[in-house]
Amino acid sequence: MSAFDCVSFCRALGDETRQAILQMLQKKGEMGVNAIVAAFERSSQPTISHHLKILKHEGLVTSRRDGKEILYALNGGNVEECCGMLWAKFVPAKSVTTRTRTSKARA
Amino acid sequence: MSAFDCVSFCRALGDETRQAILQMLQKKGEMGVNAIVAAFERSSQPTISHHLKILKHEGLVTSRRDGKEILYALNGGNVEECCGMLWAKFVPAKSVTTRTRTSKARA
DNA sequence: ACAATATATTGACAACTTTCGATATGTATT
DNA sequence: AATACATATCGAAAGTTGTCAATATATTGT
Numbered sequence: 351m352s353a354f355d356c357v358s359f360c361r362a363l364g365d366e367t368r369q370a371i372l373q374m375l376q377k378k379g380e381m382g383v384n385a386i387v388a389a390f391e392r393s394s395q396p397t398i399s400h401h402l403k404i405l406k407h408e409g410l411v412t413s414r415r416d417g418k419e420i421l422y423a424l425n426g427g428n429v430e431e432c433c434g435m436l437w438a439k440f441v442p443a444k445s446v447t448t449r450t451r452t453s454k455a456r457a
Numbered sequence: 458m459s460a461f462d463c464v465s466f467c468r469a470l471g472d473e474t475r476q477a478i479l480q481m482l483q484k485k486g487e488m489g490v491n492a493i494v495a496a497f498e499r500s501s502q503p504t505i506s507h508h509l510k511i512l513k514h515e516g517l518v519t520s521r522r523d524g525k526e527i528l529y530a531l532n533g534g535n536v537e538e539c540c541g542m543l544w545a546k547f548v549p550a551k552s553v554t555t556r557t558r559t560s561k562a563r564a
Numbered sequence: 565a566c567a568a569t570a571t572a573t574t575g576a577c578a579a580c581t582t583t584c585g586a587t588a589t590g591t592a593t594t
Numbered sequence: 595a596a597t598a599c600a601t602a603t604c605g606a607a608a609g610t611t612g613t614c615a616a617t618a619t620a621t622t623g624t
Binding site: 382383384395396398399400402403417418419420 | 568569570571572573574
């Protein structure tokens with residue numbers, strides 16, 4: 351059974367700030383919380399921590415401690431798998447577009 | 458109207474009932490509202506109408522009147538395009554589907 | 565042990581969502 | 595035009611979410 355739930359995955363992505371965090375992690379690789387907070391003049395540190403918690407719980411980011419910092423990084427594999435699931439669930443099979451190497455026939 | 462917004466797309470998909478509606482439309486093709494309501498013992502007619510409105514506003518379904526009924530259908534093209542956008546936005550370019558051992562990080 | 569730094573958690577509040585009953589609007593039939 | 599049917603909209607209750615200030619926890623250096 352797929353470990354991921356399409357609904358909660360979409361929920362996790364259904365927020366401006368969380369998408370921005372993910373995209374930043376994709377670009378910059380690992381980042382500490384402070385660095386992320388600094389990049390979002392708009393949001394407080396607790397708010398960022400809250401979003402990171404949601405992203406982590408959904409498996410979209412990983413974290414590891416490095417000294418005082420905790421470094422977060424995009425979990426590319428899981429994001430990919432979730433996107434593939436979405437695709438498989440809703441896109442009618444006949445569409446043969448662009449690059450597909452995406453989905454293993456296994457729904 | 459092909460300028461889709463990843464966040465509102467995910468928001469629209471971030472609901473159990475809406476995903477179920479979409480999936481049913483994918484399977485069964487066009488359906489009237491009553492038919493959909495009938496399939497969801499759980500939800501009232503106004504609730505289904507509300508969800509359909511959101512899906513339509515997001516371009517994920519189309520609707521047309523046929524006599525007394527209004528028939529809804531999956532807008533496969535847009536769903537596909539949105540999924541592709543998501544993929545492009547968050548999946549690192551060269552990740553090769555390595556069947557990650559699904560470690561859904563829990564707190 | 566103490567102070568400084570980095571992150572997480574708590575508690576509270578406003579804003580938004582989901583849901584439903586009641587009602588309105590539109591369409592066909594008699 | 596009156597009635598029946600199909601769907602949309604309104605208004606309110608209940609639940610969920612995003613946000614922040616304050617506080618707690620963890621780590622490092624003095």
